[in-house]
Amino acid sequence: MYSDLLANLNPEQREAVTLPPVNPHGQAQSALILAGAGSGKTRVLTTRIAWLIQTGQVSPIGVLAVTFTNKAAKEMMVRLSAMLPINTRGMWIGTFHGLCNRLLRAHHKEAGLPSTFQILDTQDQLSAIKRLLKGLKVDDEKYPPKQLQYFIAHAKERGQRAKDLAVGDDFQAKMAQLYGAYDEQCQREGVVDFAELLLRSYELLKHSEPIRTHYQERFRHILIDEFQDTNALQYAWLKLLSGHDASRVNVSGMGTSAVFAVGDDDQSIYAFRGADVENMRLYEKQFHPLLVKLEQNYRSHGHILDTANHLIANNSERLGKNLRTDAGHGEPVRIYDAPSDHAEAAWLVEEIKALVNSGIKRTEIALLYRSNAQSRIIEHNLFSAAIPYRVYGGLRFFERAEIKHALAYLRLLENPNDDTSFSRVVNFPTRGIGARSIEALQDAARAQQCSLYSAASSLEGKAGATLGGFIRLVDHMREATRHNTLPETVEFVIQHSGLIQHYLSEREGQDRVENLQELINAATAFIAEEGYGQDAAAAMLPGENAPGVVEVSPLAAFLSHASLEAGDNQAQAGQDAVQLMTVHSAKGLEFTAVFITGLEEGLFPHENSINEQDGLEEERRLMYVAITRAKERLYLSHTQSRMLHGQVRYNMPSRFLEELPSDSLKWLTPKAKDARWGGNSRSGSTWQDGYTRQREYESNDFFDSGSERQRPVKRVGSASMEVKRLASPPRGDYPFKIGQNVFHTKFGEGRVTGLEGVDTDARAQVNFKRHGIKWLQLSIAKLAAID
């Protein structure tokens, strides 16, 4: 029967998958799966759904599965269809935002939204806020739009409307007032931001008893991925939908639904955007889940796992979990201390060449960094060395300016009251409608309490005439495409809006023209793949007639799709390329070899997080995530000087390096220890230990120490780097260390920021508090160390 589903699971995975969803009293039984990195989390989640369905405990209709990313949702559907002969498309598997969108589309009336409501992405939201502030004549120096955006998002993520906010000082009161005005503006325009999708559907369920009861009774099983990343609102949503907030009317003795939550508190790295690990503890208290820990790691070799475990043990707020592996110790974790960011990047290049020579594919090599700014110099070096690479992050397809412009026209076809879209394209391409006309229009709109679009017809004079032309253009496009297919509509709009012509006449507009063409392809692909009509049909309330009563137009569905799934951001996809990304975006991925770069105080842990306990623990979890991405080889590097924000900075090595188990480490740069750590306040024992260990390894060959998988060894890479380093003056020979505080009789206090030269030519670069950076000849200058 279903035994084949469970065949390839280990005992703890099997236990998790087959946990009884009902307790001995016949009530729904929830579960919490603490799933460590690389422990087969997605597999357990997917198999759980398949098992529930195959054993007849629920029909596909009764399952709700929530993820955070579209990628995870898609993967779940693909895996599920591979396990069971069912159509996953009609199932409620998706992201929080995607599912809420589905809910609101189906019940837009009850939710107080027009059927054509549009979704604002982060960019759109910011421009809506700027427009609001301008309209209200609010000083945006005093109330920065970005800050207000953050304020609104966080309030919504806590489930709070403007009126719910406790007013502290005047500033808070004003922010709350602006929040209220923003919501009114969105309502008027028929748009919702990302957080609103969640809050609105939460309120819909809360206030509409029939709808709530319908969905509560329908979804007997709710499964949720990456539970540690949920925010307060998502948790409340989950509680409400599963009936755990006592809202469920116990008519048919339905009780609550069984929630199956999978998460890893050690991988909670999104507190900065509202995620709250506390939800895991709350969940334990309020849902009384059965607990299963998945601690068997299938990804990393022993030394790597030991390193991760050792590091994360320094965190105090943990649910407690330790990963183990059956794989051997493997390679030690290698640490490189570079004198500069240039040297670090050069070392990376050499090391990558060596790895590639040893047979590792470039796509299996990841270069991780804490912040995007660090990628530039690495890219530069990779480029010079002709090593193909791919950078993650940055603008995605649907976020590109030209695409947003085209989408804005399309949105105006659907919903002319969308002032954000209106403002975006009313004068793009330029058609002689400048700031003055817009201002007049906004005044008129405010006076009439209507949208810019509606106000345009009331405007007199020259401004009225040019605006009238724009209105006619949009109306014409709407009429002309009424019976067109979606791709035809898209093509018509990018032609007749003048976007194509505009970019064709621009010197560097060719890429943009190509992207616009690509948008037509995206529309074609969307129609072919998505089956957009099914969302609404699947959301039908019982008693409603045939599917399709709530008709969603292909265009509306495509626009939602564009907002909710901004698309891939692969600029240089395709070939076998080294992968560059931030640690955050590496979450959920794995690589044969991983380099974690820039392990310096102030960078990683980041200086903005260093002062609070919570912030530092999140940084440590981030480091934990980074380490556990590696399967076979892990490299850590830090530099003594680094160009940041246009000036050179001198950072101490990251405290995290001290928190790693010395038995698993191999230092590639022995002198670093003396130069950097000697006079430092940090506890020395680990480092003494690490140092001796390092010397032991030094005589070994680079590529075959303890490796169970032998590869042809080439003595390049770090080996050659070490020779180069030995040829230069040993840094330990200086009477001072970089980072050390010194005193000069004339210049006063300062800090050593650089050392170079030998013998009488030995010089120190010192950054004096009062006199700035100076080079001093050590044989002459009277420098004294300060302790």
Next chain:
DNA sequence: ATGCCAATACTTTTT
């Protein structure tokens, strides 16, 4: 209305 230069700031990111 538009284009250019200087001043500014700048973790992490999905939806």
Next chain:
DNA sequence: GTATTGGCAT
């Protein structure tokens, strides 16, 4: 170092 923005000149 670079992207964005605001002010000023054309």
